[in-house]
Amino acid sequence: MKNVYPLILLLILSLLGACKKAEYTSELFKSKEIYIAFKASTGNNYKYVVATSSWTGYSSATTLTIKDGKVVGRAYISKMLVNNVVKVDKEWIEDAATLGSHTEGAALRNLDDVYEIARKEWLKKRDDADVYFEAKNDGMISSAGYVNKGCQDDCFNGISISAIAKL
Template identity: 40%
Template sequence: MKYFNFLFVILLVTLWACDEDTPESTSIKGDSGITYDESFSRWENLKLKNGTSYVYSVTSESWTGYRSVTTLTVTDGTVSQRSYQAFSMNNPENEEVVYEEWTETGDSLGSHTAGVPLFTIDDLYETCVKDYLVVDESNNSLYFDTDASGVISLCGYTPDNCADDCYVGINIQAFSWVKDE
């Protein structure tokens, strides 16, 4: 009987240690006050209400004045269009100039190397929790935030002691629903 109790305790400890597949960092709250888990739950509910067609834009910026915007259109849960614009600063006028621009649809989807991958918001939630919120918090600053409705808008990290352009992750500038036809 003592042997059985010992095995039972070992089993409980093992199950408790392996209880969660998601990192503790899913409890990180941004300015919105919403955690990753809460946001993902809201996202699932919003899809039931609004459908799976939407448009979102992801930005990337550098201290050098470089900036890019990738806009993805998702129709019925599948990326149907990807547009990209890259900007630089034209000095001494200090005005932003477009130096690359394109749009992909149909068979051309994914044909350019610039821009963010052909990800749906579902893909971004998965990437967030599997690639960004799992980095070592003792060597990185983790970030997670949502828009007003609770949809992911920021997820990533910055390595400690990094000087410039160190953010690794997702930065959604705009999101809007498109009514399914």
């Protein structure tokens, strides 16, 4: 009986630790369920836009095209503010044959990958950071990530998705 108490204590501590592994777990789960239904309704054919922005006036948008669950296209545009006028800085399109040929832009991921990275990395509870999650794309993921405490400018680590649409 003596040996049972340390095991029970270990089990309780591991369960408490599991509760602190990720933030927004239930919201992420609900959002993923909505995404799974969307994916089924589109035959796993959709596109989504990853957006970035900076306090300096720089912004970018990467549109990823997914067919049968695989990334088959990527389009990128970046803009910057010059003398209060927004100007296109770079713009390109990759097709299936040229995927990954540019260094700029969002990573070649489908939304299954995005949800998995959000769960494992971006939404982990962190003592040194604030964690954020939003599902403003008809209930699907729109923002997941963290900002280190004390960081002043352009500190978001994660993903911002401005649109998700069927093909």
